[in-house]
Every structure is written in C-alpha cells, then in structure tokens.
Amino acid sequence: MRDALLIFRKDVRHLWPRILIVLAIAALEGLLNAAAPAGNPLQLSVVWLWGFSCVYLTASAIQEESLPGDNQYWLTRPFSRRGLLMAKVLLLAVFASAPRMVVQAVALRLNGVSPLRYASVLFATGVFSLAIGLAAAALAAVTENLMQFLWVLLPIAAVEILSLMYGGREIGQNNVAWIRSSALGALIVAASIAILIVQYSRRKTFVSAGILAGTLAMAAMVPLLVTWHAAFALQSKLGRAIGPASMRISFEPSGPAGNYTAEYGKALEGIDLPIRITGIPAGTRAVSERVATTIEAPGGKTWSSGWTSTGAIANPNPLEDSHAIRADGAYRQHLYVDAEFYRAVKDAPVHLHASVAVTLLGERQSAPISARGRTGHLPGDGICGAGPGPFPSNVVVFCDWPGQAPARVYVQARSLKNGQTLESLLLPAGPYAPYPTDGSMWSGAETMFTAPPEPVEMKLETWRAIGHFERELDIPQIRLSDYAVRRITDPN
C-alpha cells in the first residue's frame, strides 16, 4: 500500500492539469443537474465529455509506467506491480468515480431529493465511471504511448459504433436495450480486468492483445446474440409480476370495421385486425411492445416477420394513448406483411399466427403540476417544467427523474373553462432497466401538445412496468385483403 500511495502522489503531481479537467467537467455536470436537470440538452454531451476526459486521464496514468517495451526505468526499480496497479485504480477512484458520485449526490440534494434514497443509482454511476476507466486502462496497458493508444482506440470505437448501429436495427432504442448494454459492459469489464492482471503480473503484451482482439470480436457479436426477443424473455423473468393468466387476445371478425389509413413503405402491406382483449387486471394497463407474425398460405407458402416493432395493438380511441390497453374491450391488431407475399396470397384463405409481446403497467401515481414553471416532488421524485411551445397554443412539458424514468408517463390537461381534457404521452418512455446504463444520473422525457382553453389545470400520471409476457393470436383462416390498411395516398 505504501508503494501505491507513493506512486499515486507522484501521478497526482504530474497529472494534476488532467485531473482538474475531469473534476471541472464533473462539477459542470453537477451544476447543470442542480440548476435544471429537466430538459437539459447539454446533459448527455457533458457525460460524454466527462467520459473522454476520464479516458485521457486513465491512459495517461497507466502510461506513466508503460507496460509494453523494455527500456522503461521503472522495470528495474523496486516498484511492486500490485502497488502500481493499486495506485492507478486509486487515482481513478479518487479523481473520477468518487467526485462524480459526490457531485451527483449534491445535485440530488439541491433538487430536494435525498441522495440516500438513490444510493444504488449513485453507486451505478460510480461503477459506470470505473468501467470506462478499466476499459481505458486495459487499452493503455497494451500500448506504449498516447499516440499508439489513440491509433488503437479510434478503429475500435469505429468498429463498435458500426456494430451498434448495425445491431441497433434489430434491438433499437427500446426499453430492453439495457440488457444488451449490460452484457457488453460485463464483457468489456471482464476482459479489461483480465488484461490488467496479465499485464501487471506478467507483462505478456502479446497475450493481452489476443484477449483484446477476442473481446472485440465477441463485443461485435453481442448485438447478434442478445436479440430483442432474448432480452425481452430475460426481462420477463426479472419482472416483478407474471403476466395475468387471464389476459387473452382473440380475433373478433364481427368487430367494428376498420377505418384505419396510414402511409408506409411500398415494401409492406398493412393489416388491421379487429381483436378483443380480456382479462386486464383492475388498476393496470398493458402496452404491446413487438409482434412476430407467421402466415401460412395454401400450397405451403409461408412468411414470417420475426419480432418487429412495426405493428402493435392499437387503441381505437384517438384521444387516448394509441398503444395503451386500458381495459377489456375491442382493439385493433396492426400487422405489416411483406408486400410481395401479400400480393401473392391476399385473396386466399391463410393461417395467421401472431405472437404479441406485452408489458403490464401498474403502480399508477398522479400529481398536479404547474402549467407554467417548475414542479418538484412528483411521483418517483420527478421534477417537471412546463412552458409555452413554439406555437401560441402549444405547451411543452419536460420532466426528469433521478435514476430511471417511469415506464409510461402522461400529462393530462383539463380546461377549467369548458372541462375539455387532453392527455399526452411523454417520450421517450423510461427503460425497464434496474439501473442507468448510460452513466447519467437523471433520465428525462418530454411532450408538446395543444392545450385546451385556459385556465388549465395539469396533472402528471406515471406508471411502472410490473410484468412482461407474450400472448398468442391464432386465426386458422382469414383473407388478408378483407383487412388491408388503406394508404392515405391510395385513390378511393
């Protein structure tokens, strides 16, 4: 430990300008969060900036005593390798992780939120910082200088960004993406620890470079291995409640005729099926997440969509959240079928099977919010701000929550003049993650809507995800052309 402290003190003496940069950015993030966490467009940029500064500091600290090479003075000095590694971890913990946690705790306190209640979230941001530092440390441990570090980092970053973009098509920005991020994070942390152990115990840079290359290959595979459906299945197991056994989705051919029109790509054809949903427990709502459709036509022709977000259970009431299933009743199941397949089978009786992934929402909470300005102490320790939008009758509401935002949030505005009520969904909805995976302490959402005539009273309504499950919709015989969605641009 004595060695570690001596090396730590030396590193602080040399790296203090870089340390100051990291501290200053952490302080800036804290200031932004303290002043106005809600709707702060700079928040994510500052988190990224902090990440870069942290990577720079870590790489510099590791390369103070660079590991590859054979001419470094320290190799033949009585420095214990363990002390050396401890000194670097200590530097990262003291000047990167801990200050950010402290600053975030202060920002929470200044926003009237007890940091103790969010200790686990604070801890998660600390772990996030440490994970970034470990990854940077591992890379710095296999490179001789900062220039080499950058030359290795840039292609890796490019490959990983491309991989995320490519993989993102499948999993997308959705509520279960945190599972893939966590898998990726765990892989990177495990590999980083392995590289640091190999480098600090044996200085086998060739072996470490092999681990690094293997990790990159595996990281590129993560989006392919952790598919959306695999993530949703895991999320179902982690849910607090099992989906209600009573909930059923059934085809209702006698249901009201669809008048749904939409505009979408020429490669797809929309199907609008009347369905009935039963068994929604009292005090809950359901939201359809994705759907997987399989159609078998006579002659053995089959088409499957795979799990896709193109298509959902729709609430026919245009004044309500179109994806929320509020109670038992008639709904519409929207599906999108390959246009070529559709043209081939549209008039034939086909067997249609749809698996629908559903999230059950519960623990509803509601609180009034000010129609102008900031309101704190909302459900989930949320903070909301409301103000005029870009058009005269527009209202913009933006809210932030420490940790994770609720899974579904609505703003309801009621005119005190004529009693007219409007409901607007805040987007993006909060992910179903138990901890933040992007290093942010706060997560936010916003909405913009046309307000009813003033004076207006507004209410915030939040819902938490309490269960995730799948239901099947099986239609042994159906003629798709009877339920085709008319395009807006179609002639009558």
Place this chain on the structure above:
Amino acid sequence: MTCAIRTNGLTKKFRRTPVLEGLDMEVPNGSIYGLVGTNGAGKTTTIKILMNIFPPTGGHSEVLDVDSRRLSPGQFAQIGYVSENQEMPGWMTVGYFLNYLSHFYPTWDRALAAELVRQFQLPLDRKLRQLSHGMRMKAALASSLAYRPKLMVLDEPFTGLDALVRDELIEGFLPRAENTTIFISSHDLTEIESFASHIGYLDRGRLQFSEELDTLSGRFREIVVTFDAAPQLPREWPANWLQQEAGGAVVRFIETRFDQERTAVDVRRFFPGCRDMVVSAMPLRSIFVTLAKAGRTAD
C-alpha cells in the same frame, strides 16, 4: 553465495532468430565483470534477461541467488541498473527523481546521494528531459548508487559520451562500489580494461571465454619470430595461434595460450630454423580484435 550472477544454458530467440545460444556464465561476487562483444553479440539481451525484462527462451539464470524470472522488489532494491537507452521520466526534476526513488529503497543513503549530486554536478531543479545524454547517465548512475546496491548492472553506459564525461562517470562510481559486484557490458574496451577484474567475450550469442582479466592478458601474446631467410611455413598451424602473418624472414602470430616455456618449445618445433622470438603483451582491445577477426574467419 559465491556468484552474483549465474547463467546455465541460457538461450533466447526473437521469433526464429537465435540471439543467445546456451550461455553459461558466472560473475563472482565482488568482481567487476566486463561483458564484451561486437554489436549484436547479445550483450543487451543477456542483461535484459538477467533483469527479468525479457523472458529467456530456454535455460536458467540467477541473480543474487534468485531465479531472474522471479526477481521481486526485494531484489531490485539491491540492484542498480543503468542503461544507455533507458527511458527516464522526463518531466521529473533531478531532485524530485532522486527524492521519489529514495522512498523505495530501505538502504537509500541521503548523504551519499547528496555527495553524488555534488560530484556529478547534477542540477537538482532541471527536468530530466532537459539534460544532455551525459548528464542523464550521471543522474541514472547517482540514482542507482545512492542505496549502495549489492550488484550494479551497466549496459553500455559509456556509449555516446565524450571522454571527459566517461572519466567522470568511472571516477564517480568505482570508489563507491567497493562492496558491489559490477556487471558491465561494453564494446569500449579501453575503459573496461582500466578497471575490470573479469572479462567475458560474447560472440553471436555464444560466450567464447569468461575469465579473470589478468589470466586473459597473461595468455594472449603477440609473437614475432625472425629467421635468417624466409622460412618454410607449417601446413597446419596450432589452433591457439591466431592471425598468422609471414613476410620475408619474419612470422607474426597471436598466441592465445601463452606459457613462457611451452610456447618457446612449440615455436622451435614448428620453426626449427628460427633465429629470434619476441613476445609482446597485448592490450585488451587488440585481444578483442583478434578474437573478433578469428570469429569472422571461422565463418
């Protein structure tokens, strides 16, 4: 412990290129051992294996009775290592560098450090990166002597230094290394000769000999044999006679196993008609050149 350094069948290959081939070497305690050899002979590789900077491909080496692959901070606290191409923390001032290192050595002698600073005229407030090569070597040497190491390992310490600085270095470290074993690699034979007690000659990864300098100097002689007329030269020369030259009535060669009586007998046996034989001692440099040439001729 009788040897500060011992290697046994030490080999090193970089990819498929052999650099060291079965090196057997012993450096007695208290000796000043000069490892000489041409560039690329494997001197630096040997030292880096001894210092656990490179792993050996095969064989075994011990430093201060510890397997060199297991050298720990405990051993490094007793070893001073100075190399011509050592990367120093350039941002540190000389003063900070010495002070920083002092905490890692239980035997660090502050008075000795101060004396070394004075003797080498080291500017304490100057950053290491601002020093000349010679001054940097002095700083490295001072930082390696101040804890009175049991073993000093010096890898080509005089390369690139002018004669004055070389003298200052030698004068600086020799008197302070009385109880220290010194292992020094160099191709600067003149310097080595002035203070080495033992010499090892490394040629293309093989140790050609390793012995006390006095013994070495004693067994190498330049022999000039004169005749009345051009002599009949032997078809086969003895293996220990190198660099044979004949010109008119004079034959010249280097005897590598000189013994006053035996060499005289051998000369008379090979040259029965010789008139005179002159025996001259050789400086280390000439011995080294002879061996190097002999090595190349053998190719």
